Amino acid sequence: MSGGALFRSGYATIVGRPNIGKSTLLNALIGRKASIVSRVPGTTRFSIAGIREMPDAQIIFFDTPGIYRPHNELESAMYAHACQSVVDADAVLFVLPSNGITDGDLEILGRLRDIARDAGRPLDRTPVLAVFNKIDLLEDRAQVLPVIERARGIHPFAEYVPVSALKGDNVERLAQAIVGHLPERERLFRDDSALRLPERLHIAEIIREKAFHKLYQEVPQGTAVVVEDVRPGDRNPEMLVITANIIVERDNHKAIIIGEKGARLTAIGRAAREELSAVLGRPVFLQLQVVVRERWTKRPEFIRQLGY
Template sequence: MKSGTVAIIGKPNVGKSTILNAITGSKISIVSKHPATTRFRIIGVKTTDSYQIVFVDTPGIEKTRNRLGEIMQNNITAAIEDADIIVIVLDATHIDSEDERIIQQINTKIRNKKIIVALNKIDRVKPRTEVLSIIDRLTSHYNLKEIVPCSALTGENISEIERVIAENLSEGELIFPKDYTDTFPQTYKISEIIREKVFEHVYQEIPHSIAVEVEEIKPGDKNPDMVVITATIVVEKDNQKKIVIGKNGEKLKIIGSKARREIELMLGKKVYLQLRVKTIEKWRDRPDIFGRFGYGSI
């Protein structure tokens, strides 16, 4: 049996979470077309008869703007230090100086760990032969041995990334039980589903200042087979609160309806989801507040 931990790192919005979900075959991390969606060190587990891979999907590497951002970047450093294998995800359509800085930093600081590059979004590269040029450039400039061109969106070469990772695992016992796919409590999964739906509808107006706190999960009073969930969407300003709620509460209703359907699929039960919106000024600079949401502790 082989086993080991893998840190998935890279800039925001390069497809780290989509790759994790594609390899594990389940929705471990919420996915958005917008950058800086992931706030936790997301731990997903893929187990077969011959190996177990424990993935850590990290937030995007970027400059910090607040205390929460500092903790997120510290999580990346910790994930890299703890991992046996590092997977650097690059967007094949746009490799810039920040990507190069990340590669150089990992090459310089990391010793005795396997580095694999997942060259993502190749389905968007035209002409397709340009992918080979990118691989040649990365190989010659940075002495990278394992570069896997892939598309997390279409699934192309995702199995090859898994194969290369598994090939570089060491012999070892299972880290988690065979049936584990992630390490998260139910409240976290529910809050992330709601946050994803908020992102889908108000990201342009409120890019980073949204959090969700699940306050209560209980059986229904009249129908014990129904799950009643009370959750609060947290914003930083009162005008943001109005945006989330929408005219006559319509936007909040849409967010709640979409979140409820996905939560019902996850729980296998009917759900009554009660959402409210609350303003907490500068919550991202207040560890006492964002610690309540689990940020920095998972």
């Protein structure tokens, strides 16, 4: 950068339990519409969820599949993808509830430690920022203080930042905290400011997460989501029309996901549509169906079609 001005650029990965507000936080950090980027040679080959441009910095956010224990070849590929995004990050944002740390949060922290250890890079060598979300739901925001104290006892976090991703409270402070942990270097990506078709992998992961949440312990093994089409609406170009299939291996698995009179599939679609609209900053029409493909988890060529 000319003139000797200090500029920082680097990667940040957001992790945390499902429904903790990761997507809302990402949306607040990068703005209402995610950017599509042009890759500069030598930079990451993994999906980018969006970029925040600042006068003195560029923060690139990884599009990270969930960090959960894999049960088949597909989930192993997704887990490897998530692990790599954590290892390659210059900073990790660990989103925690502002009203109390749960066993689920501790499980995610344990997996982060395992990922870092397996990569030969202990987690305490990576700046991990504790982000306490949903402070707007507290009767008194001072209630977050004992939660922060508990967090100090479970890991030496680099920062402790309470936020309301929904209201935007403290989001600017969080962005500045991230910048403080990025290396000094030029921009890694050129921003392609207009919103084009979003990453299909990111859309599929949101739908898949909602399916897992709605099904709880009943989710069949060998469940994946394939986004077949993303296009602007014919009558309303601002609307995105998304066509996606939930892939299962057996007919009885299909019945589990559809539910009685289609109730479960409807609930999955509604929850996914709401989050996709929030993340993408525009209305979404989601066409969702369940498709049986026998033994697909043992077919590497199909797994590659999912982006792994």
